[in-house]
Amino acid sequence: MQRDILSASVALSHFEVIAMLENKVEMKVAAFLRESRDRSGLSQHEVVSRSDLFGTNKPILSQAAISRLEKRPFSVDTLKTAAYLNAIGVSQQEYHSIIDSFSISEIKGNTMDNVITEKKQAAISMALEALEQVKSLIVVSSYPYLKAFDLESVFSSVAASIKGLDRKPVIGCFGKFDSGKSTLINTILGTDTLPTRFQPATSVINLLVHIEDRPKGINSDVMIMKKGFMPNMLHLPDAVENFLVDQGGKDLLTQLGTHNYQDEHTEAYIAIVFHDAEILRHICLLDTPGDTEGALGNDDELAVAGTEIAEGLVFLSQANGFFGQGQLALAFEAFKNSPPLREHDKKGMGILDHFLIVQSHCHSEMLPEQISVIADVATTRTFKQFSEQSFGQWEKKGFTSRLPESDEFRSRIRPFWRENDVYRSAVIGAIKKMAEQLETNQLSLLEQEIEKRLEGLMERLNSVIGQLEYNKKATQERIQEVEEKDARFRDQADSLEKEFKKLIASCAQRLKSDVEHMRMRFDHIKSTDCLTSKIKSLYENKKDAQEDIGDYVGQWISSELQARLTESGESISSKLELLIEQWQKIVPGHDFSKQEGSSEKVGGVDVDASFNAHAAFIGGLSGLGSLGAMALYVSTISSNLGAYILVGKAAGVLTSLGITGSVTTLTSFVAAIGGPITIGLALAAGIGYIVYRLVGGSWEESLAKKVSKAIEKQDIWPEIEAVVNKYWNSTEKSMNKGFKALLKQTDEHREKMKAEARFDFDPVELSECIQALEKGSQTLANKLHAA
Numbered sequence: 001m002q003r004d005i006l007s008a009s010v011a012l013s014h015f016e017v018i019a020m021l022e023n024k025v026e027m028k029v030a031a032f033l034r035e036s037r038d039r040s041g042l043s044q045h046e047v048v049s050r051s052d053l054f055g056t057n058k059p060i061l062s063q064a065a066i067s068r069l070e071k072r073p074f075s076v077d078t079l080k081t082a083a084y085l086n087a088i089g090v091s092q093q094e095y096h097s098i099i100d101s102f103s104i105s106e107i108k109g110n111t112m113d114n115v116i117t118e119k120k121q122a123a124i125s126m127a128l129e130a131l132e133q134v135k136s137l138i139v140v141s142s143y144p145y146l147k148a149f150d151l152e153s154v155f156s157s158v159a160a161s162i163k164g165l166d167r168k169p170v171i172g173c174f175g176k177f178d179s180g181k182s183t184l185i186n187t188i189l190g191t192d193t194l195p196t197r198f199q200p201a202t203s204v205i206n207l208l209v210h211i212e213d214r215p216k217g218i219n220s221d222v223m224i225m226k227k228g229f230m231p232n233m234l235h236l237p238d239a240v241e242n243f244l245v246d247q248g249g250k251d252l253l254t255q256l257g258t259h260n261y262q263d264e265h266t267e268a269y270i271a272i273v274f275h276d277a278e279i280l281r282h283i284c285l286l287d288t289p290g291d292t293e294g295a296l297g298n299d300d301e302l303a304v305a306g307t308e309i310a311e312g313l314v315f316l317s318q319a320n321g322f323f324g325q326g327q328l329a330l331a332f333e334a335f336k337n338s339p340p341l342r343e344h345d346k347k348g349m350g351i352l353d354h355f356l357i358v359q360s361h362c363h364s365e366m367l368p369e370q371i372s373v374i375a376d377v378a379t380t381r382t383f384k385q386f387s388e389q390s391f392g393q394w395e396k397k398g399f400t401s402r403l404p405e406s407d408e409f410r411s412r413i414r415p416f417w418r419e420n421d422v423y424r425s426a427v428i429g430a431i432k433k434m435a436e437q438l439e440t441n442q443l444s445l446l447e448q449e450i451e452k453r454l455e456g457l458m459e460r461l462n463s464v465i466g467q468l469e470y471n472k473k474a475t476q477e478r479i480q481e482v483e484e485k486d487a488r489f490r491d492q493a494d495s496l497e498k499e500f501k502k503l504i505a506s507c508a509q510r511l512k513s514d515v516e517h518m519r520m521r522f523d524h525i526k527s528t529d530c531l532t533s534k535i536k537s538l539y540e541n542k543k544d545a546q547e548d549i550g551d552y553v554g555q556w557i558s559s560e561l562q563a564r565l566t567e568s569g570e571s572i573s574s575k576l577e578l579l580i581e582q583w584q585k586i587v588p589g590h591d592f593s594k595q596e597g598s599s600e601k602v603g604g605v606d607v608d609a610s611f612n613a614h615a616a617f618i619g620g621l622s623g624l625g626s627l628g629a630m631a632l633y634v635s636t637i638s639s640n641l642g643a644y645i646l647v648g649k650a651a652g653v654l655t656s657l658g659i660t661g662s663v664t665t666l667t668s669f670v671a672a673i674g675g676p677i678t679i680g681l682a683l684a685a686g687i688g689y690i691v692y693r694l695v696g697g698s699w700e701e702s703l704a705k706k707v708s709k710a711i712e713k714q715d716i717w718p719e720i721e722a723v724v725n726k727y728w729n730s731t732e733k734s735m736n737k738g739f740k741a742l743l744k745q746t747d748e749h750r751e752k753m754k755a756e757a758r759f760d761f762d763p764v765e766l767s768e769c770i771q772a773l774e775k776g777s778q779t780l781a782n783k784l785h786a787a
Helices: 001-013 014-040 044-049 063-071 079-086 093-108 110-137 143-149 149-163 180-191 238-242 251-256 299-307 328-336 367-398 405-410 421-470 477-523 528-538 544-588 613-619 629-638 649-656 681-688 698-715 719-755 763-786
Strands: 170-174 203-208 220-224 244-248 270-275 282-289 314-317 357-359 414-416
Touching: 014 063, 014 079, 014 093, 014 328, 014 357, 014 405, 044 063, 044 079, 063 079, 063 629, 079 143, 079 367, 093 270, 093 421, 110 149, 110 421, 110 763, 143 149, 143 763, 149 421, 170 180, 170 299, 170 328, 170 421, 180 203, 180 282, 180 314, 180 763, 203 528, 220 681, 238 244, 244 251, 270 421, 270 544, 282 698, 299 681, 299 698, 314 421, 314 698, 328 367, 328 544, 357 421, 357 698, 367 414, 367 528, 405 698, 421 763, 477 528, 477 544, 477 719, 528 698, 544 629, 544 698, 544 719, 613 719
Parallel strands: 170 282, 170 314, 203 270, 314 357, 357 414
Antiparallel strands: 203 282, 220 244, 220 270
């Protein structure tokens, strides 16, 4: 069976193989159900009459539902399945054990995981071999004329970038304290690695990685890192050294990574924990703090920041009080920040396959039917709110063309209790499947990113060829051309400099405009009329409204703020891009773009082997803590810059934003303002404490008035205004620094151009350089064509 599957995987995509395996299991389960009903001697009609689970004399099943269940059992919700099993006399434990046994027989040995891992390694190895082959053809050190282009650094940077793509997807666990996050991760690992207790335990983000991924020079089981460290920096020695707070054994987690109320280390932000669990060969696991109401420090900031690290998300909530008061705010934020991959990148993944909702603490005294009803009720109560606050944001930002359906949402809910074999195996199985899908998708994106880097390098070589061809011209002719171009640059640069300064100065007006807009939106949202209308549209009863409205309104205001800043940031970024493109065009360069074998642009960005305005500007942002709108700008254009931005300070900026080490280009909004927006979490808690009793006529209006007063009492407007101020102040500072770097590198480039024009080149040696570069470029072209 495994040999057949491996053979099929050569012809089929990885997701087609996964689907094939799942379909095989489902068909076997369907056959088991039909056989079990036959053994019970019951017809489908008789099963309908026996499907009353709760003594109400109202059957849960219809004959159509039974027919569907006996054909496609995995498409039927758990309550109907439980009713069917109860009717034919099969226990749920037996049913889940049968599923596990069928699954193991089909997928035993993690066949898909091994195929994916081997393919990732093969793709990276082939790319690195291509680089070495091209580098050996050029023999950089043997050609003095090529040293000016610093191709050694280009090859090294492209190689490092390709190696950096070999990162594992991160699946993060989120939820309030005592929801069982650390317990679930310990269960997956098979050891009690993370501290657990009934009071809030985790005070840092815990990232669990395989022991084989431990950086060179680190021999401990735990590293405690400062704020700013990203998973993609794990194999960057300088970053590890700069961000390292301490290292040691597992006791270090208790010392620096838990709430002990007295001796919490102020610099401890993320703990890297090394473990030999097999699943960590394919993914990393993330554990986050859960005291998001702020009583014990900055748990809210850490939890939200964690959502921007994870590609897969597991949200835990206790079955008793499932998605209760104070939990939805974090869930809204977590789901909003964890969108599915864009439609063209999804490669067969369902819109919600990247997250799982776990009903924790499903102890033995809770019947499966009770647990299922709790999940059903929670879905009915919260789905519309999730659609507006989380899923709707995905659609607005272009991550999906459709919103999930409620049954899709319900299908992602699983019960969990560590001592229950069925629940435990089902949850761990779902997480492993998510891991496999994420890793498979990452393989596809990795191959695309490798291709982009090799194409960028090829264009870089072609650009150098063009410049060397230009250097064959007579010295006096080159001197005259450079002087003419420099004169044209001086004529046009002054007016363009003024446009840059005008755009930078507009930050003050944009700040004022955003403050006014948010003030208007804030006043509207907290008005009684607006809140009454929203309550009527979302909630069918007073109890649900009282329980959830604080979480909803808090996230509503937070989402409005983030959406406004993103829109404003994209506006100034588009104007900046036009100016930088114009600057690139007027800077003195060589007229070789239309020669055969060279290219005028790479991914829409002008190419010049000796100068790149984008890299110069972005390199100037190095060392800044928060970039404001420039974080959005960098992420928007980075995928089009090929090999040109992978050298020097610009590469460091991309690394700090988590772009170069990741196969995603979604830049953390945290980078824009220097920290996550947690206003919604704090406001939700404040409203929840105040709104508890309603009297009078219209309960909707009464509740709206209380919420409005609660918002006023929280006095959060100064916090909203502070976020807007910080965003635009950071934007202005970043743009000023980037523009100064652009001017400086432009002047250096102009002087270099003049010096080169006065140099007498040897035509024979130029031809030798060109011939070597053409061989290298053709080798890359052949590799890309073969791929």
